[in-house]
Amino acid sequence: MAQSMNDGMNGSMNTRTDARERSGQGVGGALVTLFDTVATWNERRRQRRALEALPDHLLQDIGLSRADAVTEADKPFWQG
Incomplete structure (x- = not known):
């Protein structure tokens, strides 16, 4: 009995999901x-x-040039 209560509580405590999964849930x-x-x-x-x-x-340590850093910056x- 106690185990089933814990299972239910653990399931409700872990409700964070990815935003894409929640997007169909209305305004929220x-x-x-x-x-x-x-x-x-x-x-x-x-x-x-x-x-x-x-x-x-430091850019050289991570394998980037100044031009690479400027291009990325x-x-x-909004562009990935």
């Missing part, structure tokens, strides 16, 4: 999808700015 799903998309765009922008700010010797935030 659409808002979650929108939030996830904006968060992805913001993270992409942040990472590109950080890459562009790296000094040349110049991409619009």
